[in-house]
Amino acid sequence: MTGDAHAIALQEHSPVAGVAHDERGGISNPVLGMILFITSEVMFFAGLFAAYFNVRANAPAWPPIPPTVTEELAEHFHHLKAEPWLALALTVILVLSSFTCQFAIWAIRQNDRTGFIRNIAVTVILGIVFLIGQGYDYTQLGFGLADGVFGTTFYTLTGFHGAHVFGGVIMLSVLLYRGMAGQFSARHHDAVEATSIYWHFVDVVWIALFSTLYIL
């Protein structure tokens, strides 16, 4: 039997022509949609990173000390780079949460719902810990968004990343709720796959941010 004939057979049996295509396997629509959406998110962060590197390249020294910034603030800028321990701890937390998220995927692929729920719950908690830690970090920094171009780029980049973590925590919480309601199985968990891709993406962005803002 040729592929074409098979295709025709499929189409004849579907009153809604074309739907049958999905049955021929390959990546599922929601997962492909999420990957494409993340592509656009990559470009969004690329725009923000481009802005960061552009102003940094134009600055005589980094962090720059414009006339509007007091010496005390300048101290804070350097303090940020000198002692990135809190940020390092946050990095470890977020990377850890990426692992637990992946464990959840592997569990549900094996139809292990208990393992799935446990791992997702840990991931949600780690995400919330990250957000609280970042909020605490903001209160300790001593400079604000309006304090020179360093403050502007720092808070814009980390703030938008934090917003994405927040969105991810909500998505994971929905997964947790749906998982506890018994909605996922080894065959039926596109939402889990898509969310985990998003969560890994958020993690990767943070690693890039941490390297750029605290180390580079």
Add this chain to the structure above:
Amino acid sequence: MATTTLTPAASAYRSGLYEWLTTTDHKKIGILYIVNSFIFFFLAGVLALGVRAELAVPGLQLLTDEHLYNQLFTMHGTAMLFLFIIPMLAGFANYIVPLQIGAPDMAFPRINALSFWLLPLGGILMFSGFLTGGTAAAGWTGYPPLSEDRPGGLASSGPGMDLWLTGLILIGTASILGAVNFLVTIFKMRAPGMTLFRMPILVWTALVTAVLVLMATPVFTSALIMLFIDRNYGGHFFDPATGGNAILWQNVFWFYSHPAVYVMVLPAMGMVSEILPVFSRKPLFGYKAFIFATAGIGALGFSVWAHHMFTTGSVYLPFFSLMTFLIAVPTGVKMFNWIFTMWRGKLTLSTPLLFALGFLSMFLIGGINGAFSAAVPVDFALHDTYWVVAHLHYVLFGGSVFGVFAGVYYWFPKMTGRMLNETLGKVQFVLMFIGFNLTFFPMHVLGLQGMPRRIADYATTAGWNELNLAATIGGFLIAASTIPFLWNVFVSLRSGPIAGDDPWEGNTLEWATTSPPPPYNFDRLPEIRSERPLFDLRHGLTHPAAVLPVPTDPSVTSPPVVVVDEPVARPARARRTRKEP
């Protein structure tokens, strides 16, 4: 033999308005896109008439406030680009693409509805600036420091600019979601037999457009957000005094807005490529070459953004000039394909073909006058003059708008089931063609004579009087040409001749279903063995698909409808029934 039992659907009567407001049907959403875009087209057109009326003669007559003039051209440009041409083409793609690939709907119907409804919301936000003391007035490009909120005469201090930013972020989000939807639909929802290289050209252009939107629009969103932070939270992105960089805006803005010009024209090229073969009774010349040219334009489109910034002195001129010239190569391939599609064809000069020919000739002029600006030394002389205004209108109006009207006349029978009047269509074409050239051709000369863009007034002695008056007359002629169009649509919707399934003898799958198509698009699909499945069918190269027993209207018959699919006579063709789960 398989037996399927269809339980009757609950009878769900909904009022027409409710149905339209809550629909997730790609065809209805497509029509919503198109109607919404036309509303903003007329709104932005009125703003353009204000601009032209002011420039008709030297002096400030109509608008006593130059700031109001700035608002007019800013909102004209923004609305035409982001609320008319991009959504209009997205609307056509929304309607046509699932039909042409034989799909029942888009991949994510509810996201599709969301993409649409963000548009009127964004548009209303932007235009509400007129009620809050002035809209954005920094031009559609919104360059800082003009768009910054800083003390001084040249800044935008009111809420209008913030509304503009917010509206554009929403519209950009709509575009991105739409692009994801198109890509998943095209990659995953094609009918059996519809391989990538059998897809109609319009689907290909929608695919490349979606990639451009997906990769470029988020960068624009980031730029808009940075400007919003600068204006409202004391950020310093674009303020050189505190370490920012005003050129940064131009880079991120054009990184989106140059690919965006291909977003604004590629689907129109696709529509013209559907129309020319049908009205020439020939296949499209060089189908694959056309696809590769489209992909080439998309790829090159990402490497030419800085040709808008030659005079800033901060971009590498030879590279961006070279890449810009290279864009002419795939565009030339397309021009060649279109001309040779018509060459020795049996041309029927119906309105769709007339508008398609208008597209070809006007877009050619727009391509040639664009190549002048690609040459760095010439661009230094032409930058920010009326030459640029002439160029962009030749590609966007002469190109995209003529393409859109070609598409309207071509697909109106499919969308409504009724034909548009040919005579009124030709009257519209002639008026619009003359009006368009009368408006924009003189602008070349004005630009060469040194008239800058975005000025509300000019000296009587500058020597620009006659040409400006001619351009204004042309502008009102364009406005007049929309009257026969609106009348035509109004009359044809009520009493136009019934179109039938396939009034043009089309090649692509949308003509295989009824006009307008049923909610699920197809009762049956013909075999797809080339990029012209209906041509193959008409000429006996393929077999028509088996007729499925159509379930009767479930609201009429109350008992469960039992559909038994009989073995259908299909000579010399193996069949396999779907596995029962």
